[in-house]
Amino acid sequence: MKHGDAFDPNCPTRLVLDRIGDKWTVLVVLTLSDGNPRRFTELRKMINGVTPKVLTQTLRAMARDGLLTRQVFAEVPPRVEYRLTPLGLTLQTPIKAITDWAEANVDEVMAARAAAL
Amino acid sequence: MKHGDAFDPNCPTRLVLDRIGDKWTVLVVLTLSDGNPRRFTELRKMINGVTPKVLTQTLRAMARDGLLTRQVFAEVPPRVEYRLTPLGLTLQTPIKAITDWAEANVDEVMAARAAAL
DNA sequence: CTTCATGGTTTCCAAAGGGTACCAATAGCA
DNA sequence: TGCTATTGGTACCCTTTGGAAACCATGAAG
Numbered sequence: 001m002k003h004g005d006a007f008d009p010n011c012p013t014r015l016v017l018d019r020i021g022d023k024w025t026v027l028v029v030l031t032l033s034d035g036n037p038r039r040f041t042e043l044r045k046m047i048n049g050v051t052p053k054v055l056t057q058t059l060r061a062m063a064r065d066g067l068l069t070r071q072v073f074a075e076v077p078p079r080v081e082y083r084l085t086p087l088g089l090t091l092q093t094p095i096k097a098i099t100d101w102a103e104a105n106v107d108e109v110m111a112a113r114a115a116a117l
Numbered sequence: 118m119k120h121g122d123a124f125d126p127n128c129p130t131r132l133v134l135d136r137i138g139d140k141w142t143v144l145v146v147l148t149l150s151d152g153n154p155r156r157f158t159e160l161r162k163m164i165n166g167v168t169p170k171v172l173t174q175t176l177r178a179m180a181r182d183g184l185l186t187r188q189v190f191a192e193v194p195p196r197v198e199y200r201l202t203p204l205g206l207t208l209q210t211p212i213k214a215i216t217d218w219a220e221a222n223v224d225e226v227m228a229a230r231a232a233a234l
Numbered sequence: 235c236t237t238c239a240t241g242g243t244t245t246c247c248a249a250a251g252g253g254t255a256c257c258a259a260t261a262g263c264a
Numbered sequence: 265t266g267c268t269a270t271t272g273g274t275a276c277c278c279t280t281t282g283g284a285a286a287c288c289a290t291g292a293a294g
Contacts, residue, residue, distance in 0.1 A: 008165055014140075016219040016226055021138045023131075040241050048125055051283055052242060066229025076291040077240035087225055090218065097214035101207070102133040108204055109133055112183025157272050168252050169273060193260040194271035 019065055020091060024050060024058040026098070029084065029091050032068065037083035067091065136182060137208060141167060141175040143215070146201065146208050149185065154198035184208065 008014065019025060027047045032038060038046070044055055059082060062068045067088035073079040084091075125131070136142060144164045149155060155163070161172055176199060179185045184205035190196040201208075 012223040012227055013216065013219045016223050017143065017215065018140055019226075020215065020219070021140050021143065023135060023138055026134065026138065041239090044241095049283095051285090053244090053284090054282065056242065057282095064230055064233040065226045067226075072241095075240095076289095077238080078242085078290075080241065087222060087229075090222070094211070094214035094218040097211035098134065098137065099130065101211040102130045102137070105204060105207070106129045106133050109136075109182045109184075110129055112204075113181055116181040158270095161272095166252095168254090170253090170275090171251065173273065174251095189272095192271095193258095194269085195259080195273085197272065 019061065020094070022058065024054060025062060026095055028058060028062065028068070029088065029095055032082065032084045033089070033092050035084065035089065037071070037081040040080050040082070043082065062088070136178065137211070139175065141171060142179060143212055145175060145179065146205065146212055149199065149201045150206070150209050152201065152206065154188070154200040157197050157199070160199065179205070
């Protein structure tokens with residue numbers, strides 16, 4: 001249905017778009033893209049600027065959508081490991097396309113933005 | 118990047134990411150990706166669910182970043198045509214990667230989401 | 235019995251998103 | 265002379281989301 005593509009608010013494609021279009025989701029995928037598990041605090045440190053509340057929301061939403069797993073260890077202090085699922089790992093492809101574009105064109109965009117003042 | 122990639126909030130790449138990660142920006146690009154100009158009302162109708170305020174914000178921001186042009190005709194009733202710049206057209210590549218992923222994996226995501234209830 | 239680390243939660247506030255109403259300008263009509 | 269219709273937005277208001285800061289439960293270690 002290339003028609004309307006994602007133009008219908010209820011189109012499932014658009015629902016998916018909303019999730020992977022999220023800034024923090026992209027950064028979480030980048031952080032976990034080597035396939036290794038990371039703990040909550042690790043993620044928080046690596047993704048500079050994210051607050052714990054928003055990180056929790058993002059991780060829970062991604063887990064709900066099958067993009068990552070959340071493994072809780074019954075230890076003290078608590079240990080929780082997040083890792084991408086095979087599905088989550090496939091997100092690397094489109095995300096790389098985005099970051100490649102951003103890196104290639106950031107100068108032009110910033111120049112346009114500066115000129116618009 | 119590879120280090121830091123977009124992990125620094127002030128990293129220009131992340132600024133660009135914020136813009137093209139926006140839901141409405143993606144839909145505007147899809148709407149204009151055939152290279153033809155569209156009027157404000159046309160865009161509003163094609164992108165189901167967007168309010169005029171948000172559409173205006175999106176279009177102005179994209180124009181500021183050099184992704185599209187806004188051509189005003191001195192007519193009554195007013196006519197304003199939006200069209201992608203060459204830079205804006207190059208956005209099709211990463212966006213297609215995203216929509217392809219979404220279409221390919223929407224079933225799996227929705228299944229995971231349903232199972233999580 | 236105090237301290238420390240972890241993985242959050244709670245509270246509060248500001249910013250963004252979104253719905254609805256409205257407007258300016260003029261051509262065409264009556 | 266009104267009256268209407270069209271277009272591309274604004275203005276206003278309310279709800280939702282994002283974010284900063286503080287707090288919390290647990291139990292092992294000191």
